[in-house]
Amino acid sequence: MTRSHTIARRASLVLASAVAAVATSFGVASAQSGYGAPSGASPAPAAPAQPAAATRPPVAAAVKRKIDVNLFAPANGDRVSPTGWFVDLAANYGTGLSRTGFSTPQLTGPAAHANAAPAPGAFGPGHDDKWPGLIVLLSTAKAGSGQNLANLFNLTGVTNRSKGKAQLWSTWLVGAPNFGQNVQSRILVAIAADKNGNGVFDDAPDVVPDADGDGIVGTRDLKAFGVASNIERRKFFIGS
Incomplete structure (x- = not known):
């Protein structure tokens, strides 16, 4: 293999690695920004819903006679x-x-x-x-x-x-x-x-x-x- 072929192959590997890194970063950023995971990725599990606070009926004021x-x-x-x-x-x-x-x-x-x-x-x-x-x-x-x-x-x-x-x-x-x-x-x-x-x-x-x-x-x-x-x-x- 000639020297020029070796340099070209290394350049291709570096470029492929850079593209993969960018794609991964984009997927994480998308998930964090709320726009969802990239295509083909499993969505993150949703946080469990918090139970609604129970409301009590108003307590009637006691009638105080003289x-x-x-x-x-x-x-x-x-x-x-x-x-x-x-x-x-x-x-x-x-x-x-x-x-x-x-x-x-x-x-x-x-x-x-x-x-x-x-x-x-x-x-x-x-x-x-x-x-x-x-x-x-x-x-x-x-x-x-x-x-x-x-x-x-x-x-x-x-x-x-x-x-x-x-x-x-x-x-x-x-x-x-x-x-x-x-x-x-x-x-x-x-x-x-x-x-x-x-x-x-x-x-x-x-x-x-x-x-x-x-x-x-x-x-x-x-x-x-x-x-x-x-x-x-x-x-x-x-x-x-």
Whole structure:
């Protein structure tokens, strides 16, 4: 082989190597630039998709009442006699004592017990003169299911008091058979709304109107009248 042939062959090899290097560089650059691999090359494996972040539904803001009523007796399903049973309840105010409408403690009852020392109070159907915001209804009351019975409670007073808070408690010993016999009854308890806008919850009525006209005063009628608290309700049986 002549010297000129050897030089030509070496030049051809160098040129071929350069072309191969350029082609390889072009393929890498193409893959990195996002235009894909050169023809005939296997595509690079795709990165695994990231799971979408779970979204939580918005949490509703808790409703915070200024007044919470608790009815301790009777309880759902209780069985009582026509007389000699108790209604026992309390209300927690987040308003301070001055806005409860409460005046003085009472220990009262029928006849000679009414308005008697040492803690006098009126006694009879209607709103309570010592706790004038209290509403208590019994569905089987002879006076009607809308009659407020709060003024029949015997013992009423303050059981807790702190800055901006107060708790009132009241108990009624049912001494007359005026609420049915051998019948299921329902009791409703609530605190009336501030109807006259004086800033005090002292606007319980003597009688709650039958707003929906169905002949029975119930939860819907209390809401229609206006309440500032929850409505406590219990079903129980008055026997014989």
